[in-house]
Amino acid sequence: MSDSEATAAEGPEVAPEVEDASPAETPDTSSPTTPDNSTDVAPTRKTRRRPDPKPAAEVEEMPKVEEQPSKVTSSESTVSQGGWGYWGSWGKSILSTATATVATVGQGLTQVIEKAETSLGIPSPTELSTQVEEEQKQQGSSPAGDGSSETDKAAGDASSPVGSAMGMLSSLTSVVQSTGKTVITGGLDALEFIGKKTMDVIAEGDPGFKKTKGLMNRNATLSQVLREAKEREELQTAEKESSDSEKKVVAHYGMLFDEFQGLSHLEALEILSRESESKVKSVLTTLSGDELVQLREELEHIKESFSLVEFDDEEVDEKKDEDGTEFEKELTKALEGLSVSTTADKLSKACKSATNQITDMTQPEREEEESEEVVKKTLSVEEVHAAAIRSLAELTARSIELFHKLAEMILFSNGSTEPSVLSQLTVVLCKEISLLSKKFTSCLTTTGSHEKGDVLNPLITGVFLEASNSASYIQDAFQLLMPILEISHIQRRAESTEQ
């Protein structure tokens, strides 16, 4: 037994991975003028996609369908590259994340299907049917205890995007079944590939995809969504460890987020939020007449503050904040009067260490001056990428922790907390995430100046994607505070009338 195995003390997750199998991207093929590839994916969809070398790794395992993978990868590179312009302005406005995401789901799904079809050459219903069978077989044989099996869940929920997609595919199956088995046995390898590919395309945007699923399905909570993402990463890591000898630095956002206890704080925050929500509801049912109208109005006022958060990403560029002191100042300002200093300190520290890392990475000259022996080994792009993902995960986890602690303080102290303070805090945090991702990517660009685009671009896109996800999680956590402020308001109100 290794007693020192405290999770908190673990170093960055390091797992071997087939990195060179990433999509072959070249700037030329991805220019927006490429007609059939770039048109079928709208910008909204891009924010939900996680460019990932793994699907391509699977491609490698299936040499029989070599022709198709090449098509797929080219279309994929288009998406990630075409998305670049869009990355620049993610999170520009945070008006009602939920509605925006739901809108994206419908769109995304059509595109997913379209994309799966266009990128592979439209599969015949026969092919699709085998795919469905394949999927069902997988469902059936998945470990019974594995409650997080995504196909399971998705297919079980008719209102979820995948559920309806399966429905559509199943109806195709029934058409095909009458034509007999002989057709199906034709090219099983290719079909298996299509099945995998489609699921990959659907799930690729993960955790974005899971997130949207979470919002569609009321039973799934944000922490579940993240937990599923983390579990999948762990599974992948486990598989890779047992099958791969090649060591490369790979950063898994979800696992790191959990390591910093982000998941736990999120879950605890959700528990408090849900409990407060039901308390508010039950209070409302006990009231009637003018009293009810008045309280409704007051609560509406609180709600408004939660839907009016705006965050302009463009502004972030203006300010440099080299060492993170600016962030600390803003954070302290936003948290004035809220007794959560310990947690805020942790957050500031996380931010400082991230900015310090960036400074170290971007100033190799200085190190050379010191002494030739001390000269650090120049970092690889993968290492810079890993540092970026780790910093984003830590900062996000600490932000969620801060929101959780705020929720607890609000609930047990009777002081009034202005929603505007919390929204200001959300803006400050999102800004910092954005700023960090920009610094890290410019660092990546510098470090990888000699690297080819197909190595560098997915890494840069990955950083922006996780930054975008980080900002979404922070905003969602902010939304979880609403019922807490509501119940706190009701309690204060009751106390003042008693006196």
Add this chain to the structure above:
Amino acid sequence: MEAIWLYQFRLIVIGDSTVGKSCLIRRFTEGRFAQVSDPTVGVDFFSRLVEIEPGKRIKLQIWDTAGQERFRSITRAYYRNSVGGLLLFDITNRRSFQNVHDWLEEARSHVQPHSIVFLLVGHKCDLEAQRQVTRQEAEKLAGAYGMRYIETSARDAINVEHAFTELTRDIFALVRSGDITIQEGWEGVKSGFVPNVVHSSEEVTKSDRRCLC
């Protein structure tokens, strides 16, 4: 170290304020003793892997709750998703021992419809000279509630590993026998990943909801 584990158990640590809950957990997860620490606000989180049999690792996710009365309404909400817990009292503080019953009642009523496996822990056993609760009466109380009793010291690192490992083994046995099952929407026990090994049906049975209580 690889992050591969068979199960994740969520444990909750409860007991009066200042009995040393956070210190015990920190000794277990961080391997050190913190002389001074602020009172816990609401709940804090720690985790560690425990190897209960060669090659069989369990990830423990530990919820460290605030002992202070003023946080009680908040910490109550956190009980539900725990499969096990450490109920601490301070052997030099009789009052904290008398409150064990209340803590247990509180926990049991809030984990419904699930059950929770508790271990009674008499903490600060390094302070023998100031002892106010004898081992015999603590063992008797534990026996009455069907719990094990262990005396620990975070300062001198006595029985800390033992306490957590014993509890983990007990829960593991119950999971194996099917008395505790993994359930959708309950975070108490989660299945982990073992590469290239399919869980045997006896280990992961998705049988109907069963309850110990």
